[in-house]
Amino acid sequence: MLEAVVLINVKPGAMQAVxxxxxxxxxxxxxxxxxxxxxLVAILRTSRNARxxxxxxxxxxxxxxxxxxxxxxxxxxxxxxxxxxxxxxGLGGDV
Numbered sequence: 001m002l003e004a005v006v007l008i009n010v011k012p013g014a015m016q017a018v019x020x021x022x023x024x025x026x027x028x029x030x031x032x033x034x035x036x037x038x039x040l041v042a043i044l045r046t047s048r049n050a051r052x053x054x055x056x057x058x059x060x061x062x063x064x065x066x067x068x069x070x071x072x073x074x075x076x077x078x079x080x081x082x083x084x085x086x087x088x089x090g091l092g093g094d095v
Contacts, residue, residue, distance in 0.1 A: 003029075006044060015040075017064070018063055021063045026051075027051055029044060
């Protein structure tokens, strides 16, 4: 499974319309409205590179009201359950 986090800036007054349009997208797993430098955070999950590319470079940025996006492609999911071995990264073992 391929995962990406997309940080989205939305034009004033367009939050509802952008959110509704994002929620229609196949591959969008979660959508959060947030405070700070970004307005929305989208979690994408797809089984194909091509679909992830379509979402990130084509569909999301083309939605009316989206000003800018920043995409972070996830290499590995680290959760609290896996934290025991996580924080030793770079301290030995395999890379």
